[in-house]
Amino acid sequence: MGENFAFLLPVVLTLFGVAFLVVGRFGNRAALLWGAGYLCAAVGFLVPLLEVVVPIPVVAMTADAAFLSAFFLYSQALVTHFAARRLMAVRLGVVAVAYASTSLAVLVGESLRFELFINDIACSTLLLIAILASWRRSHSRIDRVLFGAVGFVIAETTVRTMVFFFMAGLPAMGAFIGSTYAYVMQVTATIGALVMALTALASVALRIVERHRKASEEDPLTGLLNRRGFEQLVGEGARAPKAEAAIIVADIDWFKSVNDRYGHAAGDEAIREVAALLNTLSWPGLAVARFGGEEFIAYLPNCRLQDAHTLANTVRIALSGRDLGRIGIDSSITASFGVAVTAAGDHTIHDAISRADRLLYLAKSRGRNRVVSSAAEVPEQTGVKLFRV
Incomplete structure (x- = not known):
């Protein structure tokens, strides 16, 4: 059974490592770090099988380096995933001190007991540092489950090495393979690796999905909602809200002239200025979107x-x-606004948007740089046209 685990565990860890690397191709750096960590751990468990052909001190020091690298990469993946303080100097210090100490235990003391104790405690410490740095940045249930899985690995590694250190006596350096400790380590490490990998994969995958969802619903220039994001938030095709809600549509005046005179870079900055002003409106539940070009819409519920x-x-x-x-523009920029509210006869929120759009057109035709909100001033028109210039 022990020999089966000895061969199975590196395979399991390698599969997880490859899975993380595949996920990392979608632009998630934490997944790449998790993948590299699991591959290093696979090497760490595979190296002791080479004792029959490689000197034991070389095997021990190589395995120690692989495990320290793996847990350093795990800790790096955690702080990267949660955008926490990296504490790189502290974690590198733990790795350096631990490897120097385990090297002394192997080469000078020839003590398997001290070697495993120092290495395992260092690995647990690396994860603990990352947990403490990232704890306050967990925002979802899966993040908390991930912390629980990492906590399990810390506890399992610490308890196991403490039991071995105080109860194993003085085993020889070459007594690791085939020992009870090796068997227990392989079993518990398989469980820990499985739990941590699955929760980390889930957390990373959800981050990737959320990033792509956000990218599909946000305007990259301003950070406002785009048309799709606005309709998702307000409810495309939904009935008009029962409580009165307001719609503001806005369009920068003479924007083509701004682009022609100052350049498109300055025009983009002008769009950001308007977006920033609209986004700072103080109203509960405010939703602001850029519908393209110099065209904006704001939704104000209960207004x-x-x-x-x-x-x-x-x-x-x-x-x-x-x-x-x-921003390179030496003259003032103005905008025109149309304002409307939902009415009892509206079927959807788009009825109010259509009225606000016609009011915007009226503001443009009356000289621009003004706000028009009186329904009595809006001529009847057929069709729905948003943001007419």
């Missing part, structure tokens, strides 16, 4: 027409008075 008009006018005044010299 009256007067309040929405005031907020839009605040943005208009702030924009027209903004000094844009720092």
